[in-house]
Amino acid sequence: xxxxxxxxxxxxxxxxxxxxxxxxxxxxxxxxxxxxxxxxxxxxxxxxxxxxxxxxxxxxxxxxxxxxxxxxxxxxxxxxxxxxxxxxxxxxxxxxxxxxxxxxxxxxxxxxxxxxxxxxxxxxxxxxxxxxxxxxxxxxxxxxxxxxxxxxxxxxxxxxxxxxxxxxxxxxxxxxxxxxxxxxxxxxxxxxxxxxxxxxxxxxxxxxxxxxxxxxxxxxxxxxxxxxxxxxxxxxxxxxxxxxxxxxxxxxxxxxxxxxxxxxxxxxxxxxxxxxxxxxxxxxxxxxxxxxxxxxxxxxxxxxxxxxxxxxxxxxxxxxxxxxxxxxxxxxxxxxxxxxxxxxxxxxxxxxxxxxxxxxxxxxxxxxxxxxxxxxxxxxxxxxxxxxxxxxxxxxxxxxxxxxxxxxxxxxxxxxxxxxxxxxxxxxxxxxxxxxxxxxxxxxxxxxxxxxxxxxxxxxxxxxxxxxxxxxxxxxxxxxxxxxx
Numbered sequence: 001x002x003x004x005x006x007x008x009x010x011x012x013x014x015x016x017x018x019x020x021x022x023x024x025x026x027x028x029x030x031x032x033x034x035x036x037x038x039x040x041x042x043x044x045x046x047x048x049x050x051x052x053x054x055x056x057x058x059x060x061x062x063x064x065x066x067x068x069x070x071x072x073x074x075x076x077x078x079x080x081x082x083x084x085x086x087x088x089x090x091x092x093x094x095x096x097x098x099x100x101x102x103x104x105x106x107x108x109x110x111x112x113x114x115x116x117x118x119x120x121x122x123x124x125x126x127x128x129x130x131x132x133x134x135x136x137x138x139x140x141x142x143x144x145x146x147x148x149x150x151x152x153x154x155x156x157x158x159x160x161x162x163x164x165x166x167x168x169x170x171x172x173x174x175x176x177x178x179x180x181x182x183x184x185x186x187x188x189x190x191x192x193x194x195x196x197x198x199x200x201x202x203x204x205x206x207x208x209x210x211x212x213x214x215x216x217x218x219x220x221x222x223x224x225x226x227x228x229x230x231x232x233x234x235x236x237x238x239x240x241x242x243x244x245x246x247x248x249x250x251x252x253x254x255x256x257x258x259x260x261x262x263x264x265x266x267x268x269x270x271x272x273x274x275x276x277x278x279x280x281x282x283x284x285x286x287x288x289x290x291x292x293x294x295x296x297x298x299x300x301x302x303x304x305x306x307x308x309x310x311x312x313x314x315x316x317x318x319x320x321x322x323x324x325x326x327x328x329x330x331x332x333x334x335x336x337x338x339x340x341x342x343x344x345x346x347x348x349x350x351x352x353x354x355x356x357x358x359x360x361x362x363x364x365x366x367x368x369x370x371x372x373x374x375x376x377x378x379x380x381x382x383x384x385x386x387x388x389x390x391x392x393x394x395x396x397x398x399x400x401x402x403x404x405x406x407x408x409x410x411x412x413x414x415x416x417x418x419x420x421x422x423x424x425x426x427x428x429x430x431x432x433x434x435x436x437x438x439x440x441x442x443x444x445x446x447x448x449x450x451x452x453x454x455x456x457x458x459x460x461x462x463x464x465x466x467x468x469x470x471x472x473x474x475x476x477x478x479x480x481x482x483x484x485x
Contacts, residue, residue, distance in 0.1 A: 006037040006051035034058025045072035169347040180207035187305035195338030197461035198388030201309035209265040219264030227273035245295025265305040272312035355394040
């Protein structure tokens, strides 16, 4: 080793230097005081410093403390030489991070043993440093490779799962597509998607998140159905929780949807079902762009786009006190309206053809096109379930029948959707008037009323306000009648 030997007693210092060099084979540099030693150490650090305590200008204790303030000095071992029986100096030296101490006159056998231990210690330090450097390099390389593979997988996922096939066959849908692309480029603004059940709100949300073209977004897309989770669990599901935050919580805690979607998007489907208790907490997150886990004290910055969807008329919900006004206006900044399929009938035939091609290919079916009569039937159907119902209709035809052309008889089941009950049928004639076929035995007016209400609830996707307005009832009256059912 390279050893720095510091002592103002020249004869004693030279004796120790000769022993270290000639008998033990080390390289020794001599200094007569602490200042000189510290200057030499700064120029070229030594793994071992042996210094007397009692010296003028800067004593051994002062030199020890100065060495330990440097990064190189923290890696060096320092042995102090103290007077016989001065245990206080020895204890103080050890407390100041000295490796060991020797008592004057120095026993050469003890010196040899101490130097040997330090040589082994320094060897282990170097080996550990090399292993650490090697480990960090390996970890860095593995991390880089893993990140590269993950990015490739995410891009592949985005391309396969992403938005999927989207049919744009009208000006309405071209406008939706344009808005989704515009909102895709700004993750700080929440997006609100409104439309009836089955109009494709989930697809629109994915369009906002993934974008389109060659560079699809590869960040997380995390979906949560507000209607499927109770209010008591919603907060921990959205924000996560710390270990022991409540009874039954995991000891390690759990990340919420916002954390899982970091750098990506959280899709809050059926936002209209969110309880009034949770709504102000969501509003706070939207405004402050930060949140806490349940039971947590660490503030977490929000780096997530928030996309909401609802089949309700939120403005009407605000008027009725079922939805907070401030949250509504915060969400209503970037808005996408999805019109029902019955208001864009020009899309029915091309959408049906697109679904037929895709589903027939998946099911290895022979169907390749729609007959003109089948198209007329589909264009006349009200499609209360919108695009989802159209997709399911084509899938049902492919599963139940065989052929190359979809014909009217394949769609006969669509007429059954107007059946209220055995013996009581309702349908619309050419003028749009409601027609009821009366059974032979008896007819329950209350039952007919309830079936009309149920059908209206299906038509307006369980939106009580719209159903009440449609049937000419007050909302409370409708709710009471539903309770009686």
